[in-house]
Amino acid sequence: MHWSPDDQEGVVIAINGQFPGPTIRARAGDTLHLHLTNKLHTEGVVIHWHGIRQIGTPWADGTASISQCAINPGEAFVYRFKVDRAGTYFYHGHYGMQRSAGLYGSLIVDVGEGEKEKFEYDGELSILLSDWWHKGSREQEVDLSSKPMRWIGEPQTLLINGRGQFNCSLAAHFSNSTVAPCKLSGNEQYAPYILKVHPNKTYRLRIASSTALASLNLAIGNHKMRVVEADGNYVKPFTADNIDVYSGDSYSVLFRTDQSPSHNYWLSATVRGREPHTPPALAILNYLPTSPSHLPTSPPPTSPRWDDYPSSKAFSHQILSLPGSPTPPKTPHRRLILLNTQTYINGYTKWSINNISLTLPTTPYLGSIKYNITNAFDAKSPPDRAPPGYNVMRPAPNPNSTYGSGVYVLEFNSTVDVVLQNANALKDNVSEIHPWHLHGHDFWVVGYGEGEFKEGDAAGFNLRDPPYRNTAVIFPYGWTAVRFVADNPGVWAFHCHIEPHLHLGMGVVFAEGVERVRGIPNEAIACGLTGKMLMRNGTR
Amino acid sequence: MHWSPDDQEGVVIAINGQFPGPTIRARAGDTLHLHLTNKLHTEGVVIHWHGIRQIGTPWADGTASISQCAINPGEAFVYRFKVDRAGTYFYHGHYGMQRSAGLYGSLIVDVGEGEKEKFEYDGELSILLSDWWHKGSREQEVDLSSKPMRWIGEPQTLLINGRGQFNCSLAAHFSNSTVAPCKLSGNEQYAPYILKVHPNKTYRLRIASSTALASLNLAIGNHKMRVVEADGNYVKPFTADNIDVYSGDSYSVLFRTDQSPSHNYWLSATVRGREPHTPPALAILNYLPTSPSHLPTSPPPTSPRWDDYPSSKAFSHQILSLPGSPTPPKTPHRRLILLNTQTYINGYTKWSINNISLTLPTTPYLGSIKYNITNAFDAKSPPDRAPPGYNVMRPAPNPNSTYGSGVYVLEFNSTVDVVLQNANALKDNVSEIHPWHLHGHDFWVVGYGEGEFKEGDAAGFNLRDPPYRNTAVIFPYGWTAVRFVADNPGVWAFHCHIEPHLHLGMGVVFAEGVERVRGIPNEAIACGLTGKMLMRNGTR
Incomplete structure (x- = not known):
């Protein structure tokens, strides 16, 4: 359907009229029955449930040519599988370049009834990161498959929960860039995502990245994050000013809303590892009862330089499992x-x-x-x-x-x-x-x-x-x-x-x-x- | 694949690396075995053999959802059918808007060995007419399926054997238009199609229209045409300065190369029945040994006004079957x-x-x-x-x-x-x-x-x-x-x-x-x- 992930309209693969697709929420131990009907005109489709191990249901992994045949136009398929473990997951197309076309959404598994997480928080927020090109995914496929190959280039826009800005910037007044400030009512499809928080609480922020290309660095202005989960597993908690999120990663971080409640703050995602030609994605951490339309008064948080690999490596090396987690067999076969x-x-x-x-x-x-x-x-x-x-x-x-x-x-x-x-x-x-x-x-x-x-x-x-x-x-x-x-x-x-x-x-x-x-x-x-x-x- | 049907590059569905697809040529009575392998990344495909009656082989008609299932990516299908009657035909996609995406080509059936046509000619030429949009067919499908509908509008370019010009005009010097004259080497994918003829001969020109939308009027500058075949059937020959060709039509016309052999002449196709926003398609009738690069010295032939329906009706009414053709039963059931x-x-x-x-x-x-x-x-x-x-x-x-x-x-x-x-x-x-x-x-x-x-x-x-x-x-x-x-x-x-x-x-x-x-x-x-x-x- 037509959608404006940024301020330029394009076509996305949507689910139930939504882009990104609806968030699926379940409890550990649940068996999900997800009925997919393919309403595309001529394209097959599959959906991969990223991070779900599909124990006993390998045909439900949603990978075309590997676990199943693509579901043809007009046909339906029921993905029936158990979500055996709480965690932050997501789902996405796994056929051709359909993920680039916008076929993705969040999948969140809460702990089972009566169970508790190994960390505490007062409220929860969730973001799914992605990247967006103005050229359609079909043209991208042809570009990649050409001789000589035409590389797709850097994305035009980074998206947070499907929202980004291309021709305008929320933070224009903080930079010398020539991009105009955004004039938004807030109802635009590309208006920034608002994370609403109450002061003096601890929030769990779930983060997943479905980017087609971009490695990202995420930061929340004036707030430190405590990393507690990676890909559905507990990690030894550690504190970071900013975190690297690669495509396919998911994390939970905790943060405390300990800043002045009369301001709002930026959540920003910037490109890592490739010379960036894409402006940061910005969302608004909105301290209630402040109006979400009050843009933050300080500039977006600074991230490491795109090629500051030592900082990326240090971050990756810091991720270790929480004591009590499964440990590997001592020797491989x-x-x-x-x-x-x-x-x-x-x-x-x-x-x-x-x-x-x-x-x-x-x-x-x-x-x-x-x-x-x-x-x-x-x-x-x-x-x-x-x-x-x-x-x-x-x-x-x-x-x-x-x-x-x-x-x-x-x-x-x-x-x-x-x-x-x-x-x-x-x-x-x-x-x-x-x-x-x-x-x-x-x-x-x-x-x-x-x-x-x-x-x-x-x-x-x-x-x-x-x-x-x-x-x-x-x-x-x-x-x-x-x-x-x-x-x-x-x-x-x-x-x-x-x-x-x-x-x-x-x-x-x-x-x-x-x-x-x-x-x-x-x-x-x-x-x-x-x-x-x-x-x-x-x-x- | 990438292709430039006009002077702007786009993506077409091609066959064996060709756009339009290869011309298929057979004799009446032949059984064709056409092996289709779908190399598209995520889309199914079928091909309809337009005008072939598929007697005894209704599953080979190439209509998705009607005669067969779409052929999935990676799969093959053999279209095996008899071409029982000589004539001018064509083939095209019949799934979603794949015809608009360029999936078409000519199918010509000659008379059987030892048989003769009911008219005589010295040489043969063939053109397939189509129309082209710069917006991809997938976006067009979404536009059409939106609420409110977004109409696809008039084509950017009309094509003759897959060739047209958009940003430049071959006949710029004959008009007051602001479009620049084309500067062409002749090797461009969008260089005009050249119909090579010798002087003082009679040519059969085969014409078919695979347009997605446009009704066309076709004329050859300084030459009259004699209509002898329509949709694979003989018609009572009649002479016309220009002929209407609707999408799905095919014709054979005869013309005599009786003009000065030191010049070349235009073949032009213009829009009928819809207020045209598309310039005429032009091809070059090239009298050998004149160089094809000598553009015609007179302006392209004039066609009836787009809304001159009396002229269109007169043309349609003129098409009658050749004596000896099959006649209908006297009363319907x-x-x-x-x-x-x-x-x-x-x-x-x-x-x-x-x-x-x-x-x-x-x-x-x-x-x-x-x-x-x-x-x-x-x-x-x-x-x-x-x-x-x-x-x-x-x-x-x-x-x-x-x-x-x-x-x-x-x-x-x-x-x-x-x-x-x-x-x-x-x-x-x-x-x-x-x-x-x-x-x-x-x-x-x-x-x-x-x-x-x-x-x-x-x-x-x-x-x-x-x-x-x-x-x-x-x-x-x-x-x-x-x-x-x-x-x-x-x-x-x-x-x-x-x-x-x-x-x-x-x-x-x-x-x-x-x-x-x-x-x-x-x-x-x-x-x-x-x-x-x-x-x-x-x-x-």
């Missing part, structure tokens, strides 16, 4: 080293992992693996590591890679280490941030390092209090190691959460215990070769 | 009177037929009717005529209509008359041209009239030499009567060929002899309720 490189295939720019650029098959893996359909995807698994001798600090001497749809088959219940190895991109002196997101599991982030990962580095892994998460970032020219237990029967994507990077092949697929999966609904796999099989054989 | 009105449904603007705005079901009719699936579409057939007393000359006192997916079930082998009754649209003093196209059949155009059709008008029907066609136009405030024999088992769309009008509900569905259909491929109906049936029952 298998270690994958996934080299992330920007490559070419026949002149098309791609992202590749161990020199393979992921191309998703037509038949969802979950069905083709469960039913032993052999020609649905590449039979050969991708390599466990890149050939030795690759210099991660320099552009590749031969940047050509190949397409692949093979999967890593993980032994059920085995412990797997994955070292995500960053490298120089195609251009000299460029290495980017990539937030990697794992479906169906949390992993422990056991280590970060600079340059090339060496076997000896594993000795330094943090096995005592590593954070338990579903998204972990790799920093430029560095590596990040995660450990998880392959205990969830299903087929699971593990990929860079930057949507255009995934579109260009930056992901891998894990399969584990698929033979144990029972009850895949026909409608989840009624396409491709599994569809043919079902038609041949009748009901299973 | 059933007469449908289809009142075309512009209406509202809950504030959404629609087009309706007998007060019902067609909404296509998720399950293709061909499958649901063949397999007696009762809840796939409205069980009730739409009415055979509108309630009496409707004043076609005035806006409706109550312009509300309802959605409907019912079909007209035609007795197999019966003769059916359809009177297409035009009316005033929502606004005072507006009544538009609508070219109606019938799938699966040709019809005889037995009469045209002004105002409201009266029973007595049938006495004046031309049953002697009515043209046999698949597309017929209704003029403002008038009616057009067609007769056909329901002798082709299948389910067939009959609709206004203006794509946004069809999108807004301007069509009906005919079903005949579906119980006789044998051999529907599973992959044509592997969606919706027929998909569920196939999975339940296994192969049929």
Whole structure:
């Protein structure tokens, strides 16, 4: 539908007439029944429930070509799954570039009836961060798939709960910029989001990022934040002036409304890790009974410079699990080293992992693996590591890679280490941030390092209090190691959460215990070769 | 892919890297095997073979929701059908607004080996006409489906074989317009199409129109045309300075290259029936050995004024079948009177037929009717005529209509008359041209009239030499009567060929002899309720 995420009208994929989609709220232990009817004219659709592990329901993970067939126009699909753990989650499209088109919303799971969180607060607020382009996602797909590739560029606008400003600025009078001050009634679709608070209370602010590209830094003017949750898991609380939020991350922070109640304050999100061409997103922390139309009297909070990686690394390293949290098995059964490189295939720019650029098959893996359909995807698994001798600090001497749809088959219940190895991109002196997101599991982030990962580095892994998460970032020219237990029967994507990077092949697929999966609904796999099989054989 | 149909780059749906799609050429009696693989990222696709009757292969008609399920991304479908009759045809998308997005191409069927056409010529040329908007078709769909509706407006550019000019004009020096002359090397994607001819020869020019909206008038400067074929059928030859070509029409004309061979000449197409905001499309008739870069020295040919309906009607009335052509049965078994009105449904603007705005079901009719699936579409057939007393000359006192997916079930082998009754649209003093196209059949155009059709008008029907066609136009405030024999088992769309009008509900569905259909491929109906049936029952 038409919508104005910023002051320029565009078209969004909306849910029930809303952008972002409605917030889904449940209690831990609930089983959700989410009825999706696809009302798009010609496009299929799926929705991924980001951070929900889908234990026992791998067909409800909402990943086209992996867990299910896209739901065709006019068709319906019921996502039925248990939210087993309280936390801050979100949902989003996982087909083509539909997340960029605005298909996302918040999913919040409260503690079960009679349970208590491990921290206290008086009130709760929630924001979903995203980024927005004026060019439609279909054109973006064509741009990315062109030879030479046309990069989508930086977003025009950052959004907080779907709201941002492009041609005007709320904070124009604090800057020398030529952008005009916004003249807003407050009823505009792009009017800033207002977080209403009472003075002298402790608030829990839930934060999630569904950005297609932007890594963000979030700050609240004049207020410190205490980080207590990351990706649905408790963390050892620590205080920060500002926090980094990568695409795929979620956090809860506590803050105290201890400032003068006769003013309002900024909540701002700025771009990290890429030279920003996008102004900060601004929301208003509104101290009641002050009118929300009173703009803050001080300038928006300052964030670290976009390329202040030491500050980002310090923030990431500070995130540790709360004592009493699950700890990782002491030794892995298998270690994958996934080299992330920007490559070419026949002149098309791609992202590749161990020199393979992921191309998703037509038949969802979950069905083709469960039913032993052999020609649905590449039979050969991708390599466990890149050939030795690759210099991660320099552009590749031969940047050509190949397409692949093979999967890593993980032994059920085995412990797997994955070292995500960053490298120089195609251009000299460029290495980017990539937030990697794992479906169906949390992993422990056991280590970060600079340059090339060496076997000896594993000795330094943090096995005592590593954070338990579903998204972990790799920093430029560095590596990040995660450990998880392959205990969830299903087929699971593990990929860079930057949507255009995934579109260009930056992901891998894990399969584990698929033979144990029972009850895949026909409608989840009624396409491709599994569809043919079902038609041949009748009901299973 | 990126393409510049005019001098502004856009995105088109292309086939094998070509826009328009490749010309398909066959001989009468051939069976074509057309392998379609859908390489779009998230959209389904179908292709309709416009003018091919699909006798015995109704599942190959390429109409989403009617003859087949849309072919999903990554999937393939083979269109296998016989081209039983020589003629000038074309093909195009028939799902959402994919025709507007550029999914079309020419389909030419030559006479069978050893056969001869009923007219002679030395050489052949072919043009496919279309119209082009700078706004993408997805945005157009959203615009049309909004409340209030946002009309797509007139096209930015008219295209001849996919080529037009927007910011510049080939004929700038002949007009007072402020548009700059084009500076072209000839290699541009939007350089004009060149029709190369030798002097003193007779050429057959094949013409088809795949426009989304525009009715066109075509002329060749300094050359008269002799019309010999319409929609794959011979017509009584007649000579014209210019010809009207409505969306869905195809013609062959003969012309003699009897002009000075030291000049080139214009072929131009201008808008009919809507106040034009689009400059004429121009192609170059290039007399060899003159260089094609020598622009014609005289101004483009003049066309009738856009609202010169008497001239359009005179042209349509002139089209009669060649003696020896099939003639219609003398009396119909059933007469449908289809009142075309512009209406509202809950504030959404629609087009309706007998007060019902067609909404296509998720399950293709061909499958649901063949397999007696009762809840796939409205069980009730739409009415055979509108309630009496409707004043076609005035806006409706109550312009509300309802959605409907019912079909007209035609007795197999019966003769059916359809009177297409035009009316005033929502606004005072507006009544538009609508070219109606019938799938699966040709019809005889037995009469045209002004105002409201009266029973007595049938006495004046031309049953002697009515043209046999698949597309017929209704003029403002008038009616057009067609007769056909329901002798082709299948389910067939009959609709206004203006794509946004069809999108807004301007069509009906005919079903005949579906119980006789044998051999529907599973992959044509592997969606919706027929998909569920196939999975339940296994192969049929």
